[in-house]
Amino acid sequence: MNRISTLFKSTQEPILNIYATAGYPNFGDTMLVLNALQEGGVDIIEIGMPYSDPVADGETIQQSNQVSLDQGMTVTHLFDQLKNMRQSISVPVLLMGYINPVLQFGVERFCQKCQEVGVDGLILPDLPLAEYQLSYQSIFEQYGLLNIFLITPQTSDERIKQIDAVSEGFIYMVSSASTTGAKTGISSDQEAYFKRIDNMNLKNPRLVGFGISDRESFIKASNGASGAIIGSAFVKLLGNAKNLREEIVGFVKSIKGLK
Amino acid sequence: MIDAGISFHVSEKGYYGDFGGAFIPEMLYPNVEELRLHYLEYMMEPSFQKEFHFLLKDFVGRPTPLFKAERLSAKYNTQIYLKREDLCHTGAHKVNNTIGQILMAKRLGKHKIVAETGAGQHGVATATVCALMGMECIIYMGAIDIDRQAPNVARMKMLGASVVAAQSGSKTLKDATNEAMRHWINHPVDTHYIIGSVVGPHPYPDMVAKFQSVISEEIKWQLQEKEGRDYPDYILACVGGGSNAAGAFYHYLDEPRTALIAAEAAGQGISTGHSAATTFLGKPGVLHGSKSLLMQTEDGQVIEPYSISAGLDYPGIGPLHAHLATSGRAKFFDITDDEALDAALECSMLEGIIPALETAHALAVFGKLGAKPDEISVVNLSGRGDKDLATYQEKLKLNQ
Numbered sequence: 013m014n015r016i017s018t019l020f021k022s023t024q025e026p027i028l029n030i031y032a033t034a035g036y037p038n039f040g041d042t043m044l045v046l047n048a049l050q051e052g053g054v055d056i057i058e059i060g061m062p063y064s065d066p067v068a069d070g071e072t073i074q075q076s077n078q079v080s081l082d083q084g085m086t087v088t089h090l091f092d093q094l095k096n097m098r099q100s101i102s103v104p105v106l107l108m109g110y111i112n113p114v115l116q117f118g119v120e121r122f123c124q125k126c127q128e129v130g131v132d133g134l135i136l137p138d139l140p141l142a143e144y145q146l147s148y149q150s151i152f153e154q155y156g157l158l159n160i161f162l163i164t165p166q167t168s169d170e171r172i173k174q175i176d177a178v179s180e181g182f183i184y185m186v187s188s189a190s191t192t193g194a195k196t197g198i199s200s201d202q203e204a205y206f207k208r209i210d211n212m213n214l215k216n217p218r219l220v221g222f223g224i225s226d227r228e229s230f231i232k233a234s235n236g237a238s239g240a241i242i243g244s245a246f247v248k249l250l251g252n253a254k255n256l257r258e259e260i261v262g263f264v265k266s267i268k269g270l271k
Numbered sequence: 272m273i274d275a276g277i278s279f280h281v282s283e284k285g286y287y288g289d290f291g292g293a294f295i296p297e298m299l300y301p302n303v304e305e306l307r308l309h310y311l312e313y314m315m316e317p318s319f320q321k322e323f324h325f326l327l328k329d330f331v332g333r334p335t336p337l338f339k340a341e342r343l344s345a346k347y348n349t350q351i352y353l354k355r356e357d358l359c360h361t362g363a364h365k366v367n368n369t370i371g372q373i374l375m376a377k378r379l380g381k382h383k384i385v386a387e388t389g390a391g392q393h394g395v396a397t398a399t400v401c402a403l404m405g406m407e408c409i410i411y412m413g414a415i416d417i418d419r420q421a422p423n424v425a426r427m428k429m430l431g432a433s434v435v436a437a438q439s440g441s442k443t444l445k446d447a448t449n450e451a452m453r454h455w456i457n458h459p460v461d462t463h464y465i466i467g468s469v470v471g472p473h474p475y476p477d478m479v480a481k482f483q484s485v486i487s488e489e490i491k492w493q494l495q496e497k498e499g500r501d502y503p504d505y506i507l508a509c510v511g512g513g514s515n516a517a518g519a520f521y522h523y524l525d526e527p528r529t530a531l532i533a534a535e536a537a538g539q540g541i542s543t544g545h546s547a548a549t550t551f552l553g554k555p556g557v558l559h560g561s562k563s564l565l566m567q568t569e570d571g572q573v574i575e576p577y578s579i580s581a582g583l584d585y586p587g588i589g590p591l592h593a594h595l596a597t598s599g600r601a602k603f604f605d606i607t608d609d610e611a612l613d614a615a616l617e618c619s620m621l622e623g624i625i626p627a628l629e630t631a632h633a634l635a636v637f638g639k640l641g642a643k644p645d646e647i648s649v650v651n652l653s654g655r656g657d658k659d660l661a662t663y664q665e666k667l668k669l670n671q
């Protein structure tokens with residue numbers, strides 16, 4: 013079984029997944045950030061592959077993508093930085109990004125590299141279900157990569173069932189119709205939406221993403237799901253940090269409620 | 272010239288050959304899927320057709336004339352007609368699409384509109400139909416384009432639209448499109464996105480091409496009246512995203528006697544690093560919801576294009592055009608800023624028509640086409656040059 017499914021099977025506590033843009037704040041910080049996240053007690057790490065035109069992302073993540081690209085980050089450099097990742101990182105790792113850089117790298121070569129460095133799965137928001145099934149699913153599966161799909165409050169029950177059938181690992185439940193970082197906090201409407209999905213008895217667990225920034229919103233989101241994902245709030249911390257390792261460890265502990 | 276068996280119409284799955292599809296985040300799926308399921312049905316409804324054609328006639332001023340350009344014809348020793356889309360209300364072909372899409376938005380039950388604009392022509396055409404229908408309108412426009420197309424910004428505001436500057440990336444059309452898509456992601460329930468060209472996820476390229484196809488529908492009967500045959504030897508159009516070209520080509524896609532000629536903005540030249548000529552410089556890639564040709568780095572990052580003409584300053588082209596280019600059905604020419612400026616001046620002086628800078632790229636092809644004396648060409652005169660006067664004044668030194 014892959015690391016992600018194992019994690020969900022073995023953990024009763026809310027699962028914390030944190031997104032970090034690769035090569036940010038500095039080109040060489042990627043592994044430092046990963047190690048500090050794990051030290052703080054994160055459950056899953058999502059590494060953002062920077063892209064020039066990230067349409068599903070709000071300003072914070074856009075800017076971090078641009079800074080990283082300006083500092084020379086590429087898919088090739090990223091795999092190079094992650095080469096020995098599994099010597100220190102034992103938590104599941106996802107790559108999040110847009111489909112075009114993957115296409116240019118070569119889909120098969122990309123999947124092969126992911127397997128080589130120990131990446132467990134992918135989140136590609138502009139690769140929807142139909143296109144995935146049409147030309148990507150068999151290659152992803154060949155290299156043991158999970159493809160994580162998103163659902164939103166507007167996704168119909170019928171489509172959620174389709175996505176659940178094709179998914180493995182977990183489903184990324186977007187908390188509201190928005191780009192990343194647009195809204196913060198979790199409203200009662202959103203809690204009702206999480207409950208509605210919970211009552212569908214899907215085979216896959218869900219993590220809630222978008223709008224989660226602190227322990228309070230993390231706990232609220234985790235009430236209707238297996239855990240939550242923090243992106244923009246953490247990227248903001250990366251952008252402002254004076255002592256990167258210490259602040260990352262402190263942030264993760266504060267979310268998880270650890271001392 | 273046309274291989275039997277190649278289709279230039281969109282497939283069931285939304286593809287033209289290898290290009291097209293719908294690469295959109297899940298947040299947009301319900302909107303795009305609703306459109307995909309219903310666009311043909313809604314367009315074909317007699318009440319839709321009636322309203323669409325009524326507005327094209329009485330509001331836009333269609334049919335637009337097909338004008339024999341005698342002095343240009345004499346200059347190039349061939350037969351040249353101009354399809355006068357510049358005479359459409361708002362000054363360009365863009366309004367054919369916005370009329371169609373605002374009617375579509377009404378049927379979809381949406382009451383707010385978002386759009387991107389480059390030269391401002393699509394923004395003006397969108398603001399215009401929103402005023403006509405009493406809908407709220409937000410236009411995203413690159414900060415650089417806001418500067419170089421100031422008259423159109425003022426027009427949009429006068430028509431009641433909010434104009435929002437896109438500050439990211441190259442601050443031009445690509446970034447305005449990103450921002451418009453983000454706005455739609457944040458407002459999926461009440462808002463329809465009126466894309467301004469034959470780009471975006473399926474079914475947009477096909478829907479926009481069908482709304483613009485009124486151009487070649489008219490050329491067919493107009494040419495029949497004037498020349499006794501309903502097809503030209505050449506149809507020429509400029510390609511930014513490709514909507515005016517798609518409309519001018521549409522009824523000739525399967526006509527082997529008509530050569531399809533597309534003009535792309537080479538900027539300072541295709542090997543200078545300051546260009547927007549996608550079919551020359553692009554590779555297959557995904558941007559703004561579809562797979563097409565795309566100017567990009569080896570790492571798959573989108574390259575910021577350059578053209579003097581805001582409407583052609585885009586790193587991609589619509590999937591239909593990528594298919595027309597790679598299959599050889601259409602021939603693409605790369606036209607530099609300077610060639611376009613010369614052609615704009617020539618058309619103004621010989622025909623009394625000041626064309627848009629975008630359109631001037633199509634006119635500049637005559638210097639390279641080698642059309643024979645008795646051959647007939649139709650140029651889609653996609654827009655008028657009023658919006659470009661500041662650029663013309665500066666570059667053609669009209670103040671001296």
Ligand SMILES: Cc1ncc(COP(=O)(O)O)c(C=O)c1O
Binds near residue numbers: 363389581
């Ligand atoms: C007059 C005119 N022609 C052409 C274009 C390019 O767009 P398309 O290739 O979609 O026709 C524009 C875009 O703004 C325009 O204003």
